[in-house]
Amino acid sequence: MNRGAVVLGVDYYPHGGLAQLKAAVSGAKQIAEWARKNGITVELLTATGPSDTFTYTDAYNAVLRFVDRRGSDMLDQLIVYFGGHGVNIQGDEVWVLPDAPRNNAEAINLSGATTLARLCGIPHVVFISDACRTHPASLTQGLIGGGDLFPNDDRGLGPNEIDRFFAARVGNPSQEVPVPLRQAKSYQSVFTTCLVGALTGAVPDIIEDLAENGSTVSVIAPRKLKSYLETAVPRRVADLKLKRNQIPAAYVETVMPPRYLSRLAGVVHGGGGGGGFSEPPAPPSRPDTIGRDLLHFGLSSTEPLDELSRTMRTVDREGLRPDEVFERTLVAEATTLESATGRPRFETGAGFTLHGAQVARADGHDVVCHPFEEDGASHVSVGDLASPGQDHPLRRPVSVLMEFENGRGCVLPALPGFVGTAVLQDSELVNVSYEPVAGSGLWQMHSEEAQRLKRLRSLVAAASRERVFRVERDSASALAEQIRYLKSIDPTLGMYAAYAYHEAGMLGQVEEVAYIMRSQLSVSLFDVFMLAKRPSPQRVELSTAEVIPFCPMLSQGWALLSAKGVRLPEPIEATRQHLSSSLWTLFEPPAVRVLRDAMLSGGVE
Numbered sequence: 001m002n003r004g005a006v007v008l009g010v011d012y013y014p015h016g017g018l019a020q021l022k023a024a025v026s027g028a029k030q031i032a033e034w035a036r037k038n039g040i041t042v043e044l045l046t047a048t049g050p051s052d053t054f055t056y057t058d059a060y061n062a063v064l065r066f067v068d069r070r071g072s073d074m075l076d077q078l079i080v081y082f083g084g085h086g087v088n089i090q091g092d093e094v095w096v097l098p099d100a101p102r103n104n105a106e107a108i109n110l111s112g113a114t115t116l117a118r119l120c121g122i123p124h125v126v127f128i129s130d131a132c133r134t135h136p137a138s139l140t141q142g143l144i145g146g147g148d149l150f151p152n153d154d155r156g157l158g159p160n161e162i163d164r165f166f167a168a169r170v171g172n173p174s175q176e177v178p179v180p181l182r183q184a185k186s187y188q189s190v191f192t193t194c195l196v197g198a199l200t201g202a203v204p205d206i207i208e209d210l211a212e213n214g215s216t217v218s219v220i221a222p223r224k225l226k227s228y229l230e231t232a233v234p235r236r237v238a239d240l241k242l243k244r245n246q247i248p249a250a251y252v253e254t255v256m257p258p259r260y261l262s263r264l265a266g267v268v269h270g271g272g273g274g275g276g277f278s279e280p281p282a283p284p285s286r287p288d289t290i291g292r293d294l295l296h297f298g299l300s301s302t303e304p305l306d307e308l309s310r311t312m313r314t315v316d317r318e319g320l321r322p323d324e325v326f327e328r329t330l331v332a333e334a335t336t337l338e339s340a341t342g343r344p345r346f347e348t349g350a351g352f353t354l355h356g357a358q359v360a361r362a363d364g365h366d367v368v369c370h371p372f373e374e375d376g377a378s379h380v381s382v383g384d385l386a387s388p389g390q391d392h393p394l395r396r397p398v399s400v401l402m403e404f405e406n407g408r409g410c411v412l413p414a415l416p417g418f419v420g421t422a423v424l425q426d427s428e429l430v431n432v433s434y435e436p437v438a439g440s441g442l443w444q445m446h447s448e449e450a451q452r453l454k455r456l457r458s459l460v461a462a463a464s465r466e467r468v469f470r471v472e473r474d475s476a477s478a479l480a481e482q483i484r485y486l487k488s489i490d491p492t493l494g495m496y497a498a499y500a501y502h503e504a505g506m507l508g509q510v511e512e513v514a515y516i517m518r519s520q521l522s523v524s525l526f527d528v529f530m531l532a533k534r535p536s537p538q539r540v541e542l543s544t545a546e547v548i549p550f551c552p553m554l555s556q557g558w559a560l561l562s563a564k565g566v567r568l569p570e571p572i573e574a575t576r577q578h579l580s581s582s583l584w585t586l587f588e589p590p591a592v593r594v595l596r597d598a599m600l601s602g603g604v605e
Contacts, residue, residue, distance in 0.1 A: 003040040003077045004066040007032045008059055008095070010084030012047040015102035016140050023176035024083035027130055027192035031081045034199050038263055040079070041066075047084075047098040056097055056106050056147050063149055067120045077124040078117075079261070080149070082108070083192060086131025087141055088170055090579060092559035095131055100144050107146030110164075111556070112563035116148050116535055117162055118505055121155030124259050126222070127164045130192050132173040135581065143577055148563045152537040161253040162505055163222045165229070167191035169249050177240055190240070191248060194232045198225055199262040203232075210258060219260035226250035253505055340431070342421035343374070344438040348383030350394040350414045356424035357404040363596055364400045364414065365605040371402075382414040397523045399549035401599055407589035408580060413548045415491070415521065422584075429584040431461040432553070434490050453490060460496050461583075491517060495527050499554065502531045523548050527557045536565030550604045551575075555585050571598040 009028025011021040025046045032044045043062040047053040066078050085096040093110035100106040110127065117125045136142035167174035167189070179186045198206060199220055206224040209216050229248045237246050342353035348368075352359075359378045362369035370381045382400055384392045394416045402422075403409040410429055412420055423431040494517045501509040514532035518524045524547045539562075542550075551572050552558050558576060561568065571594055578591035587595065598604045 001076045002069075002072075002074065003038070003079070004075050005032070005035045005040050005042045005079040005081065006059065006062045006066070007035070007042060007044045008054075008080075008082045008084070008097075009045070010047040010082075010096070010098055012049050012053060012098050013085060013096070014050075015099065017138070018085055018096070018101075018141075021084065021176065022187035023189045023192075024130070026186070027083045027189040027196075028081065030192060030196045031083075031128075034196055034262070035079065038199075053098045055099065056108065059097070059108065060147060060149055064151055067122065067151060067155075075122045077126065077259075078120075078122045079126045079128065080113075081128040081130070083130040083189065086129060086133060086174070087136050087144065088133045089136060089142060089144065090555035090558060090581070091170070091583070092556055093129065093131075093133060093166075094144055094146050095129065096141075096144060097146075100146075101138075101140040104143050104145050105147060107144045108149050109146040109559050109562070111559040112146075112148030113150055114162060114164070115502075115560060115563040116150035116152055118160060118507070119154045119535060120150050120160070123160045124254065125160060125162045126261065127162070128195070129165065130167045130174055130189050130195075133166060133168050133170050134173055135171065152535055152563065152565065154534060160505075161259065163254055164251045165195075165222075165226070166249040167233075168246050172246060173244065175237070175242060175244065175246055177242065190236050190242075190246060191229075191233055194229060194236055195225075198228055198232070201262070201264045203228055207264060208260075210260065212258070218264040220262035220264070221260045222250075222252045222254050225261060226252050251503075340421060340423045342419040342433075342435055343377075343379055344419070346379075346381040346419065346437065348381045348393050349437060350383070350416050350418060351379060351381040352400070352402065352412065352414070352420040352422060354378040354380070354402070354404075354422050354424070357406075359402050360405050361403045362400055363599055364398050365599050365602060367394065367398050367400070367414070369400055397521065397548045399599070399605060401592070401595050403592050403596075407592060409587050409589075409592040409595070410585060411549045411551060411587075411595065412553070413523075413525065418491075427580070428582040429586045430582075431458075432584050433457055433461075433492050453493075457490055457493055460493065491521060491525060495525055495553065498528045498531045499556065507532075525553065526551060527553050530557060530560060530564050530566050533564050533566065535563055539565045539567035541567045541569060552585055555579065555582055558585070569598070569604050571595075571603055 007028050009025040011023075011025045013020060025048055028044065028046060032042045035042045043065070045054040045058055045062060063078075063080070066075055069075055082095045087094050087096060095108040095110065097106040097108070110129070114127065117127075136144075168191075174189065174191055176187045176189045179188050197203065201207065201218075201220075206220060206228045207218050208221055208224065210219045229250065233246055233248050237244075340355040343351065355377055357378065358373070359371040359380055362371050362380045362382075364382065366385050368381075368383050368385050370383075372379055372381075380400070380402060382398065383394050384396075394414060397416065398414050399411055400414045401409055401411050404424070406427075408427075410422065412422065412432060414420070415434060417437055418434040419437055421431075421433050421435070422429060494513050498510050498513045501507075501513065510528075511532045514524060514528045517528055526542065526547050526549055529542065529547045530552070551568060552561070558579065560566075567573070575587060575591035575594055578588040580586040580588055595604075
């Protein structure tokens with residue numbers, strides 16, 4: 001098996017007040033040493049100071065040299081390891097390179113890298129990230145963009161599998177500690193130390209046998225490595241008595257060998273010990289995907305969420321596992337979202353209800369938007385502009401900019417025959433949903449499925465806000481069947497599903513969601529159209545006659561624009577520097593002013 005590895009380690013950060021690291025380079029060198037002993041061709045790039053550094057272009061070219069191999073030299077597997085600073089921007093991972101944030105392009109956008117890696121022609125790509133996943137600590141860090149690391153061209157060699165390992169969960173740091181009993185003070189990464197130990201055979205219980213070329217070899221496969229790291233890293237943190245917990249995350253698409261990470265020689269396994277993996281694993285304090293039982297409840301149970309939440313609150317939390325406590329927290333949040341309902345109808349047949357904020361102004365191109373207050377909520381009716389001072393029922397989908405009293409704003413599609421509901425909490429746009437206007441044909445269908453729809457939608461929204469809504473390949477079919485019917489009633493369910501399918505590499509399902517939604521709405525939602533689009537080196541601007549609104553609705557979509565070859569209209573592109581931290585796209589006041597000028601002048605619709 002031909003295997004390659006691009007190994008990146010950065011201790012040296014001369015700009016933006018970023019702390020100098022002490023164990024990122026040494027960890028990268030450990031990974032490089034293990035890889036070479038495994039027969040893997042290694043490209044190692046490190047940054048320890050002004051005379052020992054590298055750029056994004058160096059990293060890109062290292063990947064390109066492996067991707068461009070042909071014939072018998074073509075890779076079967078590529079491993080990309082990064083040790084250094086990381087930030088989580090709008091829910092997407094960014095690896096920070098030495099010249100950032102002074103040069104915002106000197107970084108790696110992991111969402112874009114994953115998207116393009118699926119088309120590179122290498123059957124198995126593995127990303128390993130020993131970096132923090134915390135939110136930006138400053139404005140300059142929040143503006144870091146970065147490149148997509150892989151070439152933007154489709155090799156046409158069929159789908160591949162991608163596994164991703166992270167040193168920590170979203171919002172948490174990766175930690176490095178002094179090495180005890182060393183005369184010269186040195187440091188090591190908690191995560192990489194556990195990782196290297198597992199890959200070199202120090203944990204017998206995760207070693208598997210694989211038949212290869214008529215003989216049996218011992219290997220470490222991704223799925224068992226994931227389970228081990230989830231217990232070993234927190235245990236290591238506890239042993240070191242560190243103040244902050246650290247629980248890794250992994251998203252594994254490969255199911256079993258022959259996909260493996262490490263090939264071992266001369267090892268004995270199967271008897272326990274050697275790292276303590278045979279102990280009952282400590283449950284995570286917070287799952288990295290929504291629990292299957294909880295998702296099943298959302299899909300099939302008839303019990304209202306508020307009833308479930310009340311039942312959960314009556315159970316004494318003493319003795320509950322941490323992940324069970326988190327599920328109860330998730331249900332409580334979903335219950336709050338479920339209670340936020342929209343106005344039954346608008347005279348114009350379309351509009352919005354806002355909870356948690358008051359709409360100061362609403363604008364759209366060639367439409368009449370009328371904000372008003374009613375029953376403790378803010379509403380906006382949207383109708384066609386027939387003549388001055390007169391509005392008529394909305395006949396076509398249109399982008400609407402709503403500005404709130406604090407100057408922030410959002411852009412959402414007004415859909416004929418639908419009432420949109422938006423919920424703002426703690427200066428974040430946490431949920432957007434749609435329901436058919438009362439009395440319509442879809443409304444009758446909605447009334448029959450209202451409880452199940454609200455429950456599922458609220459659970460998915462809450463899980464998405466916590467970054468734990470993901471689709472595992474082996475459970476995707478059941479999820480698809482359940483939401484296929486419901487997404488015709490609420491388009492946002494289809495959008496959530498499209499993102500989950502896209503992250504799992506299930507591009508066929510993304511295309512199916514896009515086709516069905518377009519046939520139902522007569523227009524494509526921006527995010528779903530972008531996710532279904534094949535990446536292209538030529539960036540194209542989407543037509544607002546076919547796609548609405550004119551920018552991503554979910555914040556995580558902004559990180560995929562480059563990889564998907566999508567170009568925003570020039571005034572909209574400038575607003576990227578003024579995005580607020582939010583699940584759904586929320587613009588800061590300077591961006592709202594730019595958007596309004598562009599919409600009213602006809603620059604965008």
